[in-house]
Every structure is written in C-alpha cells, then in structure tokens.
Amino acid sequence: MADFRQQGSYGLPAAAPAPAPAPAGPALVFDVTEADFQHQVLELSMKVPVLLDCWAPWCAPCRALGPVLEKLAQDYGGSFVLAKINTDEAPQISAALRMRSIPLVVLFVGGRPVDQFVGALPEGQIRAFLDKHLQPQASPLDQLRAEAAQAPDDEAALAILQEALQIEPGHPEVLLDVAERLLALGELSDARAVLDSLAPEARDERYAALLKRLELATNRPPGDAAALAAQIAANPRDHEARFQLAALRVYEGDFNAAFDQLLEVVMRDKAELRERARKQLVEWFEACPDPAAVSRGRRYLGMYLN
Numbered sequence: 001m002a003d004f005r006q007q008g009s010y011g012l013p014a015a016a017p018a019p020a021p022a023p024a025g026p027a028l029v030f031d032v033t034e035a036d037f038q039h040q041v042l043e044l045s046m047k048v049p050v051l052l053d054c055w056a057p058w059c060a061p062c063r064a065l066g067p068v069l070e071k072l073a074q075d076y077g078g079s080f081v082l083a084k085i086n087t088d089e090a091p092q093i094s095a096a097l098r099m100r101s102i103p104l105v106v107l108f109v110g111g112r113p114v115d116q117f118v119g120a121l122p123e124g125q126i127r128a129f130l131d132k133h134l135q136p137q138a139s140p141l142d143q144l145r146a147e148a149a150q151a152p153d154d155e156a157a158l159a160i161l162q163e164a165l166q167i168e169p170g171h172p173e174v175l176l177d178v179a180e181r182l183l184a185l186g187e188l189s190d191a192r193a194v195l196d197s198l199a200p201e202a203r204d205e206r207y208a209a210l211l212k213r214l215e216l217a218t219n220r221p222p223g224d225a226a227a228l229a230a231q232i233a234a235n236p237r238d239h240e241a242r243f244q245l246a247a248l249r250v251y252e253g254d255f256n257a258a259f260d261q262l263l264e265v266v267m268r269d270k271a272e273l274r275e276r277a278r279k280q281l282v283e284w285f286e287a288c289p290d291p292a293a294v295s296r297g298r299r300y301l302g303m304y305l306n
Contacts (some may be wrong), residue, residue, distance in 0.1 A: 029082045030083060032052075034089070045108035046111050046115075049133065050081055050107070054099060056088050072126060076130065080134055081269070103118070105118075105119050105126075138148070144163055157181050161174055170197070172199070184289075191210075201263055212286065225252075239268070239269060243265070243280075245257075263297065266304045
C-alpha cells in the first residue's frame with residue numbers, strides 16, 4: 001500500500017517536488033504562410049484543432065481581435081492552437097477560403113474547415129463558438145483521479161492518488177478519494193488523519209458521508225452476529241435483534257445485509273419501530289459506498305412504505 005505517512009500531513013509536504021518537464025508539443029500561437037499552410041494547418045489539425053486567424057496589418061478589427069484570440073489560446077491550455085496568416089501575403093489561401101471580409105476566423109479539425117466567423121466578435125461569443133467544437137481537456141490531476149477510479153485494487157489506486165497529490169498537495173477531492181480507499185482497506189487511523197487534514201470549507205456532503213462510514217467502522221456494536229441471526233430465524237418479529245444485527249453488518253461493511261434487516265422491520269411493523277428503521281435506513285443510505293445497494297434499498301423502502 002502506498003504510504004501516505006511519508007508525505008507528512010497526508011499529501012501536504014513542506015515542499016512539493018518540481019514536476020517533470022512537459023513533452024514538447026506545438027506552440028499555442030504561431031504564424032503561418034502559404035508555404036507551410038499544408039503542414040501547419042491541415043496536417044496539424046489531424047492531431048489538434050487549429051483556429052486560423054486571417055488578418056492584415058491595415059485591418060483595425062483584426063488588430064482588436066488578435067489579442068483576444070491569443071488570450072483564448074492560452075486559456076484553453078492546448079485544446080486548440082492558433083495559427084495566424086497575413087492575407088496580404090497569402091492570396092492563394094484567401095482564394096481557397098473564398099474570403100470576402102476580414103478578420104475571418106476558421107476552425108480546422110481533421111484536416112478540413114468545420115466552422116468559421118467573420119468580424120471582431122466579443123470574447124464570450126468566441127468562447128461559445130469554440131465550445132461547440134472542442135472537447136474539454138481534463139487536467140493532469142483529473143486524469144490521475146480518473147485513472148485511480150479504474151485501478152484494479154485500492155492499493156494501486158492509492159499509488160496513483162499519491163501522484164495527484166504531488167501535483168496539487170492538499171487538493172480536497174483527491175484527499176477524499178484517498179480517505180475512501182483507506183477506508184476500503186480498513187486503514188481507519190490513516191483515513192481519519194486524511195479527513196482531519198481537510199480545511200473546514202472543504203468539508204462537504206462527501207466528507208460527512210466518509211466520516212459517518214469511519215464512525216460506523218470504528219465503533220463495534222455489541223452482540224454476536226451468529227446468535228442474533230439464530231434469534232431472528234426462531235422469531236422473525238424479533239425486531240430488536242434485527243436492529244442489532246443490522247448495526248453489526250454495517251460495522252463489517254456489508255450494507256446490503258444491513259438494509260435487508262431494517263427493510264424487514266419496515267415491512268413487518270406498522271408503528272414506532274417502522275419509523276425508527278426508516279430513519280436509520282435514510283442515514284445509512286448517505287454513508288453507503290455502493291450506489292447499487294442504495295438504489296435497491298431506496299426502491300424497497302418506497303414500496304414497503306406505500
């Protein structure tokens with residue numbers, strides 16, 4: 001298992017190591033000419049969308065639009081690249097694009113133009129234009145979180161999440177991912193330390209659910225599961241035994257079995273114990289890590305209450 005204790009306060013090292021240099025890629029903004037248009041626009045757009053800014057030095061709207069496009073290229077962080085072509089020096093490209101007015105902005109994807117606009121549009125309208133065609137790129141941290149979610153086991157996921165914390169130490173969602181994996185491994189003291197390290201403003205509903213799971217797994221209820229099951233088999237209406245057995249099953253992490261016991265109470269009792277079981281189920285639904293178990297429990301609870 002990845003040892004988060006080596007990182008200090010669970011992903012909050014005093015000085016994070018410098019990230020490795022990113023692999024070389026195309027510049028986000030560059031000039032093109034007729035001579036390199038095939039390579040710099042058409043061929044490159046097979047790999048990354050290319051926004052072509054057709055401008056001229058004498059064009060005032062072009063001069064106003066250019067900095068906006070360059071800013072967006074930076075803001076979008078590589079989702080597209082901006083190629084700028086001086087139309088006065090590119091008559092063949094101007095003719096091929098059937099250019100009638102500038103500034104003309106053309107988006108190339110997969111080696112062909114897919115959309116365009118004319119004029120110095122406001123930044124918001126240009127963003128809307130781009131967002132119609134560009135897939136948002138996940139950040140490296142989000143990519144690592146997605147990779148951890150698909151990891152074959154909890155230990156492998158923790159190793160990946162440790163990489164994410166090196167990118168952004170103390171990131172709340174990553175720390176919650178870590179706490180959830182530690183809980184699954186039964187590393188309760190480590191899970192508590194991670195949850196305690198979250199800033200108060202980051203303690204959301206997910207934090208509350210994980211904290212509840214931690215409490216349920218930490219405090220073993222009294223009773224013997226086998227003896228309680230025998231009591232229930234002998235007397236299916238022994239609802240107190242069902243409550244005790246349900247609490248033990250939750251402590252063991254078997255929420256499905258716990259739900260079954262309390263659903264039996266809801267179905268069999270029409271008075272005070274039914275409401276007590278309903279409230280307990282609703283509380284445990286919030287803490288259960290298995291969406292399928294929660295969905296099933298909620299469905300049967302609704303059926304039995306109606």
